[in-house]
Amino acid sequence: MTTSEAFHLDLAAAEVYEKRFVPAVFAEWADVLVDEAPVASGQRVLDVGCGTGIAARRAADIAGPSYVTGLDINEAMLTVAARTAPGITWVQGDAGTLPFADGEFDVVLCQMALMFFPDPLAAVREMRRVTSAGGTIASVVPARLEDQPAYGAFVKLVGRHAGTQAMSLLDAYWAWGDTGRMRRLFSEAGLTIKNLHPRTGTARYTSAADFVSAEVESTPLMNRVSLEQYAQIREGAEEVLRPFTDRHGAVAVPLQALLVVALK
Numbered sequence: 001m002t003t004s005e006a007f008h009l010d011l012a013a014a015e016v017y018e019k020r021f022v023p024a025v026f027a028e029w030a031d032v033l034v035d036e037a038p039v040a041s042g043q044r045v046l047d048v049g050c051g052t053g054i055a056a057r058r059a060a061d062i063a064g065p066s067y068v069t070g071l072d073i074n075e076a077m078l079t080v081a082a083r084t085a086p087g088i089t090w091v092q093g094d095a096g097t098l099p100f101a102d103g104e105f106d107v108v109l110c111q112m113a114l115m116f117f118p119d120p121l122a123a124v125r126e127m128r129r130v131t132s133a134g135g136t137i138a139s140v141v142p143a144r145l146e147d148q149p150a151y152g153a154f155v156k157l158v159g160r161h162a163g164t165q166a167m168s169l170l171d172a173y174w175a176w177g178d179t180g181r182m183r184r185l186f187s188e189a190g191l192t193i194k195n196l197h198p199r200t201g202t203a204r205y206t207s208a209a210d211f212v213s214a215e216v217e218s219t220p221l222m223n224r225v226s227l228e229q230y231a232q233i234r235e236g237a238e239e240v241l242r243p244f245t246d247r248h249g250a251v252a253v254p255l256q257a258l259l260v261v262a263l264k
């Protein structure tokens, strides 16, 4: 399946993504990914679809910044990435045609990005090409929507108020969350799967309103809902997130993901 959902953000949204979405959701997965790969000191690491660079930064903590490269198609994401970690090499490029030589990296990471690439098979083949013999590719994607009690309820809520443009983006999030589909993808790309398993993390927000504003304002959803639809989604979110809300109003949402570690 191909998708036209590239998760494009402008600079203002990329700043919100780094400030709010990364600590709430993505930082946890970056720690998991570098542990599972695993990344070791002095290894040459590439982070594909790096966004504002959280996985690259975690890898740099272990490998050393001069050994790490982050690649993304979106200049705005890279502008924020370069500000947060100037010692890492940041490269603008397409996952489907990586601008690197064969075997240039020991470890290739790809965190929560594969489902936005127009041709995931071409991208995984490219990851294999730039990995050294015996090297590792480690990736994490959100699991299927039916495995996500809180996000499932939230997506239904958005579906009640917003149109097909918004839903097509939300559908893309979960499109590669099936174990069999991921296994076939990595095998077809010529890789040996070492480990492929689901894991549940926790996205944390100070309130239901905080959840909605991060999920909308730091994603392309912001441009796909009207102000009226956004207000309706905010209003409905309190109820759908109630089972995940503590007595202080803080929201802790389970997020199931699929982790794959494969060898060249």
Ligand SMILES: C[S@@+](CC[C@H](N)C(=O)[O-])C[C@H]1O[C@@H](n2cnc3c(N)ncnc32)[C@H](O)[C@@H]1O
Residues within 6 Å of the ligand: 006, 007, 008, 022, 026, 048, 049, 050, 051, 052, 053, 054, 055, 071, 072, 073, 074, 077, 093, 094, 095, 096, 110, 111, 112, 113, 116, 117, 118
């Ligand atoms: C949800 S973000 C994840 C970013 C980052 N890995 C993280 O964990 O925060 C998805 C990223 O994929 C990038 N992306 C989408 N299509 C791409 C492509 N064809 N090549 C490279 N990056 C792409 C987007 O620009 C975006 O930064």
